[in-house]
Amino acid sequence: MTGASAALAVFDFGPDGAATGHRLVDPTVPALTVMELAATRGDGVFETVGLIGGGPLKLDRHLARLAQSVRMLDLPEQRLDVWAAALHDVAAALDPDVDSYVKLVLSRGVEGGTTPTGWAYGQAHASFDDVQRDGLRVVLLDRGYRHDIAQTSPWLLQGAKTISYALNRAAYREAERRGADDVVFVSSDGYLLEGPTSTLVLREGRALCTSRTDLGILAGTTQAELFAWAEAQGYSTSYDLLTPDDLAAADAAWLVSSVRLAAPIRSVDGAAKAVDADLTSAFNTHLRSLAG
Ligand code: PLP
Numbered sequence: 085m086t087g088a089s090a091a092l093a094v095f096d097f098g099p100d101g102a103a104t105g106h107r108l109v110d111p112t113v114p115a116l117t118v119m120e121l122a123a124t125r126g127d128g129v130f131e132t133v134g135l136i137g138g139g140p141l142k143l144d145r146h147l148a149r150l151a152q153s154v155r156m157l158d159l160p161e162q163r164l165d166v167w168a169a170a171l172h173d174v175a176a177a178l179d180p181d182v183d184s185y186v187k188l189v190l191s192r193g194v195e196g197g198t199t200p201t202g203w204a205y206g207q208a209h210a211s212f213d214d215v216q217r218d219g220l221r222v223v224l225l226d227r228g229y230r231h232d233i234a235q236t237s238p239w240l241l242q243g244a245k246t247i248s249y250a251l252n253r254a255a256y257r258e259a260e261r262r263g264a265d266d267v268v269f270v271s272s273d274g275y276l277l278e279g280p281t282s283t284l285v286l287r288e289g290r291a292l293c294t295s296r297t298d299l300g301i302l303a304g305t306t307q308a309e310l311f312a313w314a315e316a317q318g319y320s321t322s323y324d325l326l327t328p329d330d331l332a333a334a335d336a337a338w339l340v341s342s343v344r345l346a347a348p349i350r351s352v353d354g355a356a357k358a359v360d361a362d363l364t365s366a367f368n369t370h371l372r373s374l375a376g
Contacts, residue, residue, distance in 0.1 A: 101160025
């Protein structure tokens with residue numbers, strides 16, 4: 085099976101709750117039961133890994149973050165080599181000429197049971213060339229949490245990549261109502277956080293900065309990869325407490341993520357922002373070159 089538009093692997097689990105292997109199954113056949121906690125409670129974690137030419141981008145960073153999310157949700161520790169093998173099999177089943185992604189999901193399992201549920205689902209995605217070129221209109225939305233929420237209230241799981249994304253999707257609908265394409269969340273005490281599915285990066289001269297990862301936000305794999313690359317190109321990089329004034333003053337800004345890659349911000353709450361086309365293109369050339 086190769087060249088498919090979608091592919092699915094489901095995991096088998098041992099008594100300790102770690103995945104022991106996987107099976108490729110027909111992605112059009114239902115694979116979950118209705119009492120699955122992923123569906124009824126959103127109780128699980130995931131990673132979305134971009135594929136270019138059939139090869140995954142920065143898989144090690146995704147697996148490390150999956151392990152971190154697993155720990156934060158008290159899910160059973162996983163053998164990451166088993167997860168990587170499933171991802172590679174799913175990737176190999178897809179059409180390598182179409183940009184795709186694989187979603188790795190681990191949930192607490194079926195209500196009342198003791199075994200997790202896990203799967204790796206891959207499919208093609210639409211091109212993001214337009215948005216990478218033209219940029220995003222973003223709005224700032226109050227997330228309603230202080231910037232120190234990860235320290236004061238770890239049970240809110242801020243910083244884990246959980247499958248509970250209803251709020252993030254609601255934020256996109258609010259952006260659309262305001263005539264925008266995307267969102268930058270701001271803490272209730274005024275600090276820039278992240279997008280609903282992306283990390284904010286600012287450029288000031290030859291310095292790149294992003295919001296500190298201890299602010300209850302997800303540590304982005306794309307941003308981390310871009311910072312490592314940028315340092316090798318002579319940029320300085322930093323993790324800061326940033327405010328909307330910093331965004332307004334920055335020479336350029338992006339929302340970066342694993343599938344859309346680096347998308348420049350072209351306006352904030354209706355105020356135009358210059359798009360740095362050259363650095364956007366260099367960012368995306370680097371990210372696409374990572375396909376392993
Ligand atoms: N922040 C949030 C809330 C996200 O959901 C994502 C990705 O989905 C990101 C940041 C960007 O992370 P990555 O670059 O690893 O895709």
